[in-house]
Amino acid sequence: MSNYKCKSVGIIGSGIQGVCIGLQLVKKGIPVTLFDRNDPLSNEFKPASYGNAGHFSPYAVLQFNRPDILYDVPKMLLSSYGPLALKWNYVPKMFNWFLNYIKNCNNKSMLHTAKYMHQILNLSIDAYEELFKEIDTTNLVEKKGIIYIWTNKNLKSRKLEIKVRDDLGVKQKLLSKEEVLDLEPNLNPIFDSGVLFDYAMHARDPHGILKNLFKLFLKSGGKFIQTNIKSLSQTEPNQTKIKTENEEYTFEKSVIASGAFSKRFTDQLGEKIPLDTERGYHVHFKGKDNLLSRPVIFLDRGFGMTPMNQGLRAVGTVELGGLKNPPSKKRVEYVINCAKELLPQLESHDDEWMGFRPTLPDFLPILGPSLNNKNIIYAFGHQHLGWTLGAITGKIVSGIVAGEKTNLDLAPYSSKRFN
DSSP: OOOOOOOOEEEEOOSHHHHHHHHHHHHTTOOEEEEESSOTTOTTOOOHHHHSOOEEOTTOOOOSOOHHHHHHHHHHHHOTTSSEEEOGGGGGGGHHHHHHHHHTOSHHHHHHHHHHHHHHHHHHHHHHHHHHTTSOOTTTEEOSOEEEEEOGGGHHHHHHHHHHHHHHTOOOEEEEHHHHHHHOTTSOSOOOEEEEETTOEEESOHHHHHHHHHHHHHHTTOEEEEOOEEEEEEEETTEEEEEESSOEEEESEEEEOOGGGTHHHHHHTTOOOOOEEEEEEEEEETTOGGGOSSOEEETTTTEEEEEETTEEEEEEEEEEOTTTSOOOHHHHHHHHHHHHHHOTTOOOOEEEEEEEEEEOTTOOOEEEEOSSOTTEEEEEOOGGGHHHHHHHHHHHHHHHHTTOOOSSOOGGGSGGGGO
């Protein structure tokens, strides 16, 4: 049994990953300072932890590195009414990402990603349940399951997904069109069948949950500094330095949990990590959350709807376009059209939002120490599952920081795989 205890930790990023890591570390009695240019308690602050679909999706083992999807990519990109879009001015910047993606788009890589997503997804709900015992989740979380629906057009892909989930032991209940409509009678019956994950849950207000976890972090002794971070370095074997606009802070260890903005820091550390950005969109239909009892995802369209306190949130599309391009009106229209196709009773929408998903070409996150700076720990690249994986990332990364042993195989999440 080691007597080692980390003396201090600085965390860059106060989204769901950073807050959950900070919370687990202060519970271990380790002093933690969280840095972000935005205050998580501010309503002006609308990052991915605010605008996501709100799903806790422990079943979502399959990602986009699938051979069946690769064949469809050119067709999807050329259609304005498709789930995938590209900002063409960004193509040169994504060249390295695309090369890595194609290399990872095969049966073996798909199953490797599915296996190691399953390893952490399988623990994700229990990790949240532990945290939810410590905060007030009244009107913030609902446990009614999540439904996927589809038409018979891409049946081969659906059968592949069902088989991979079955092989991994993921619980799923296949539904006929009639059974879907029994659960969600307001849906336009333009689909053929579906699947129910009855143990999944969803957030009625993701930002509300983040705020309550952040308040618990502060109440437990965590510190927060609102500032812009300029750089991060390891200056000595047991010392890291976080440089802000006007000050320098030293910690024994530092964690990068800045989502899509993490690449700036890994570039500074000389690590060539092909992290890039998927842009996702949402709109709300106020007062229409009663049309659905639970989230519904229409796989053919790559979009979903979630009943939330702000109304019915329609979310979706994958747009490859980086952090600087302006939002795309066409993508917002796509989400609205998809929502009205499934629920023709919807009228005007509010609140157009765009956020950034940090995505790596093999669709596994990076969790673990930097290659050359062992006291700098990475926790980013969770793509569509950042919200689902927040609490379990908190447990895993706090364990890495504290030098604890784990029975999880963490090698597949190391940044070594890209260097």
